Amino acid sequence: MSELNVQLKGGEAAQVPASASVAEALKQLDRDAAKQALAARVNGSEVDLAFKLDRLEANGNTVEPVEIVPVLPGTREGLEVLRHSTAHLLAAAVLDLFPGTKLGIGPALLDDPRYGYFYDLIAPRQLTDEDLPAIEKRMREIAKRNMPYRREEIAKSEAMRLFSERDEPLKCKLVDDKGGETVSVYYIDGSPFIDFCLGPHVPNTNRLKAFKLLSLSGAYWMGDATQAQMQRIYGTAFATAEELDAWVKQREEAERRDHRRIGRELDLFSIQDAYGQGLIFWHPKGAMIRKAMEDYLYAELQRRGYLLVYTPHIAKRELWRVSGHDQSYGDSMFAPTTLEDTEFRLKPMNCPFHIGIYKSQQRSYRDLPLRYAEMGTVYRAELSGTLHGLMRVRGFTVDDAHLFCTPDQIRKEIDDCVDFVVDVFKAFGFDKVRFELSVKGSDTGKNWLGSEDQWADAEGALAESLDSRGVAYERIEGEAAFYGPKIDFKVEDAIGRLWQLGTVQWDFNLPERFELEFVGEDNKPHRPVMVHRALFGSVERFFGVLIEHYAGAFPLWLAPVQVAVLPITDRINGYAESVGEALRAAGLRVEVNTRGEKIGAKIRDAQMQKVPFMLVCGDREAESNMVAVRERTKGDIGVMSVEDFTGMARGLVESRALVNVTESGA
RNA sequence: GCCCGCGUAGCUCAGGGGUAGAGCGCCUCCUUGGUAAGGAGGAGGUCAUGAGUUCAAAUCUCAUCGCGGGCUCCA
Numbered sequence: 001m002s003e004l005n006v007q008l009k010g011g012e013a014a015q016v017p018a019s020a021s022v023a024e025a026l027k028q029l030d031r032d033a034a035k036q037a038l039a040a041r042v043n044g045s046e047v048d049l050a051f052k053l054d055r056l057e058a059n060g061n062t063v064e065p066v067e068i069v070p071v072l073p074g075t076r077e078g079l080e081v082l083r084h085s086t087a088h089l090l091a092a093a094v095l096d097l098f099p100g101t102k103l104g105i106g107p108a109l110l111d112d113p114r115y116g117y118f119y120d121l122i123a124p125r126q127l128t129d130e131d132l133p134a135i136e137k138r139m140r141e142i143a144k145r146n147m148p149y150r151r152e153e154i155a156k157s158e159a160m161r162l163f164s165e166r167d168e169p170l171k172c173k174l175v176d177d178k179g180g181e182t183v184s185v186y187y188i189d190g191s192p193f194i195d196f197c198l199g200p201h202v203p204n205t206n207r208l209k210a211f212k213l214l215s216l217s218g219a220y221w222m223g224d225a226t227q228a229q230m231q232r233i234y235g236t237a238f239a240t241a242e243e244l245d246a247w248v249k250q251r252e253e254a255e256r257r258d259h260r261r262i263g264r265e266l267d268l269f270s271i272q273d274a275y276g277q278g279l280i281f282w283h284p285k286g287a288m289i290r291k292a293m294e295d296y297l298y299a300e301l302q303r304r305g306y307l308l309v310y311t312p313h314i315a316k317r318e319l320w321r322v323s324g325h326d327q328s329y330g331d332s333m334f335a336p337t338t339l340e341d342t343e344f345r346l347k348p349m350n351c352p353f354h355i356g357i358y359k360s361q362q363r364s365y366r367d368l369p370l371r372y373a374e375m376g377t378v379y380r381a382e383l384s385g386t387l388h389g390l391m392r393v394r395g396f397t398v399d400d401a402h403l404f405c406t407p408d409q410i411r412k413e414i415d416d417c418v419d420f421v422v423d424v425f426k427a428f429g430f431d432k433v434r435f436e437l438s439v440k441g442s443d444t445g446k447n448w449l450g451s452e453d454q455w456a457d458a459e460g461a462l463a464e465s466l467d468s469r470g471v472a473y474e475r476i477e478g479e480a481a482f483y484g485p486k487i488d489f490k491v492e493d494a495i496g497r498l499w500q501l502g503t504v505q506w507d508f509n510l511p512e513r514f515e516l517e518f519v520g521e522d523n524k525p526h527r528p529v530m531v532h533r534a535l536f537g538s539v540e541r542f543f544g545v546l547i548e549h550y551a552g553a554f555p556l557w558l559a560p561v562q563v564a565v566l567p568i569t570d571r572i573n574g575y576a577e578s579v580g581e582a583l584r585a586a587g588l589r590v591e592v593n594t595r596g597e598k599i600g601a602k603i604r605d606a607q608m609q610k611v612p613f614m615l616v617c618g619d620r621e622a623e624s625n626m627v628a629v630r631e632r633t634k635g636d637i638g639v640m641s642v643e644d645f646t647g648m649a650r651g652l653v654e655s656r657a658l659v660n661v662t663e664s665g666a
Numbered sequence: 667g668c669c670c671g672c673g674u675a676g677c678u679c680a681g682g683g684g685u686a687g688a689g690c691g692c693c694u695c696c697u698u699g700g701u702a703a704g705g706a707g708g709a710g711g712u713c714a715u716g717a718g719u720u721c722a723a724a725u726c727u728c729a730u731c732g733c734g735g736g737c738u739c740c741a
Contacts, residue, residue, distance in 0.1 A: 105739090105740090105741070106741090107739060107740070107741085108739095108740095109739070110739095111739085112739085118739090126669085126670075127670080128670065128671070129670075129671060129735095171741085174741060175741080177741095178740085178741060179741080183741080184741080185741090186741090195741070196741045197740095197741045198740065198741055199741090214735095215670090215735055215736070216669090216670055216671085216735080216736085217669070217670065217735060217736030217737065218668065218669025218670065218736065218737055219669080219736075219737050220668080220669095220737060222738095223737070223738050223739085229668060229669055229737085230669090230737095231669070231670080232669090232736070232737075234735095234736080260734095264677075265677085271733095273714085273731075273732050273733085274732095277732075277733090383667055383668090384667070384732090385667070385668070385669095385736080385737080386667095386737095387733095388734090566701085568698080568699070568700055568701095569698040569699065569700095570698065571698070596696095596697080596698085597699090597703085597704085598697090598698085598699045598700095598703085598704060599699070599700055599701060600699085600700090600701065600702060600703065600704090601702080601703055601704080602701090602702095603701050603702055604701095604702040604703055605702090605703090606702090607702055608702080614701080616700070616701060618700055619700095620700085628700080628701080630701060635701075636701060
């Protein structure tokens with residue numbers, strides 16, 4: 001066969017010599033795509049542009065016309081190739097600068113917005129942050145030299161010989177574990193670099209133009225803490241300098257919004273060495289915001305038929321054995337403490353306590369559903385290195401609830417939970433909520449509890465609930481908890497980041513362990529269905545997300561100081577205080593600034609503290625019982641009476657408006 | 667927990683084997699000023715903690731504590 005029919009997917013067709021490469025074939029089909037392509041998909045398989053079409057035969061994939069899809073920059077697939085190739089470039093540069101470096105793995109990352117790729121390696125000496133600029137510089141030099149990425153397919157034994165000759169023990173291990181009869185290796189010609197790799201890669205190094213090294217960290221070989229610790233170099237890469245630039249800007253924006261920085265600047269919370277890592281101090285202004293959050297939530301809970309409960313922070317160890325936490329979650333719990341020969345442990349979860357209330361008396365089907373809700377504070381023994389501001393802590397409060405109901409009632413309960421979540425997140429300014437349905441799937445790896453029927457019913461109810469609401473969701477096989485399927489919620493914040501928050505979890509486990517029962521219509525005992533449910537998840541973490549979402553500039557109903565009264569001279573202080581009193585009497589949170597500063601400085605102070613409304617008062621206002629209103633983002637919005645302002649502000653608070661002025665422009 | 671980096675005034679940071687620095691903030695005084703910083707003066711530090719090297723350590727070494735970045739990712 002000397003000629004092959006080739007065709008762009010759904011496009012041009014042509015005939016090329018069977019010995020042609022993908023690049024040559026593409027040139028016949030679409031000159032523009034040929035120029036841009038990074039790699040290609042040929043009869044469905046990803047290959048390099050240098051791939052010779054006559055090799056299809058060797059791969060038993062000779063369907064004609066041969067379908068060619070160019071892998072273009074600007075697509076997910078293209079970005080993956082680009083980043084993967086950049087990871088190789090990184091490794092080549094490190095080998096150049098630090099001969100003797102042992103290579104681990106170097107994949108592209110597409111789903112983590114922080115990074116684009118990494119390479120794990122063991123250098124002859126510990127690398128430090130100061131080495132990164134030199135490595136990046138060498139990467140640019142190699143990129144400019146326009147070196148080809150060259151693929152070779154060799155026998156596994158040949159590859160083993162190659163890598164052991166080069167003293168690459170980790171690569172040998174990988175070839176041994178993962179390699180088939182023949183394996184592919186990639187060279188960057190002109191560099192000592194060889195990698196065991198499936199590819200595909202860009203044709204040569206000058207296709208890599210927009211990349212950057214980011215940070216250095218530790219990583220375990222195969223992610224296993226008992227294995228050797230390697231060094232991981234993180235970087236990112238994009239198709240164009242503009243995209244890289246935009247990404248850098250987004251990163252700076254995230255930095256600007258960092259809740260730890262804003263938390264300090266606005267005096268919202270602190271974490272203090274002297275008291276312990278991962279323990280949060282809510283300062284008055286942070287506490288005020290939390291109070292507003294909780295007040296809203298309590299009102300919603302009451303409206304939706306939840307019953308408020310309070311439970312202890314500690315319980316006998318035996319209780320945790322019954323629940324199973326001691327055995328399967330014990331590593332994440334604070335160690336037991338003993339009093340009069342009885343061991344106690346701090347609670348890492350609230351469920352057993354709510355179960356305690358359920359079990360405190362006999363329950364009839366007429367009592368169900370029971371919905372116990374609590375701002376339950378829990379303690380978890382998180383490793384010190386994982387702690388992070390409000391996002392990962394050792395003591396936190398869950399807006400927890402446990403639903404106990406009959407199997408017939410469950411579907412409605414789930415529906416209500418989903419509605420509740422969407423409403424609450426909307427109130428806090430998160431319009432985009434994403435759902436993930438985690439199911440057992442065919443995964444047999446875990447010690448799944450419950451019967452096949454139970455799983456099918458539970459997964460069906462969760463899926464139906466999401467379907468009937470018409471919300472988009474992702475179904476994740478094998479990600480369910482061992483005791484039941486769940487729905488997780490994620491919200492998208494003001495700069496497009498996703499945050500995993502609350503969850504609705506079905507539980508086959510605890511009702512069994514605690515032998516929960518209700519008396520049915522048939523006068524016989526039945527096992528209730530139990531659902532764990534949290535919206536915020538951790539109140540601390542949700543607060544952190546809110547701070548970053550609003551960059552500290554909270555909507556009026558959440559703002560710790562809603563109004564700053566700013567007298568122009570100290571002659572007006574008395575009037576300003578009386579305005580402050582009037583607003584406080586109307587339930588608004590007010591500060592009166594009587595410092596000996598000019599009005600400009602007082603306004604600046606209030607702006608920096610992101611106070612929604614400033615009321616400027618001078619002689620004119622004092623004479624007529626008026627205030628000159630300045631809104632944080634809009635500036636001066638005119639003079640109005642104290643009563644009119646109070647009415648407007650109260651209206652905005654009561655409607656939990658997300659912008660600080662009414663439509664009429666106030 | 668482990669790897670790398672960091673720890674100097676309330677905050678942000680400079681300095682660096684020989685008397686501890688800046689800006690902001692704080693306090694006092696002057697100024698009474700109409701929409702994002704008025705002026706002057708002052709207080710404030712065991713340079714994270716402990717040990718070592720040295721005539722001398724905030725500075726060099728080690729340990730401890732704390733903080734930051736990480737620790738599933740297709741060869």
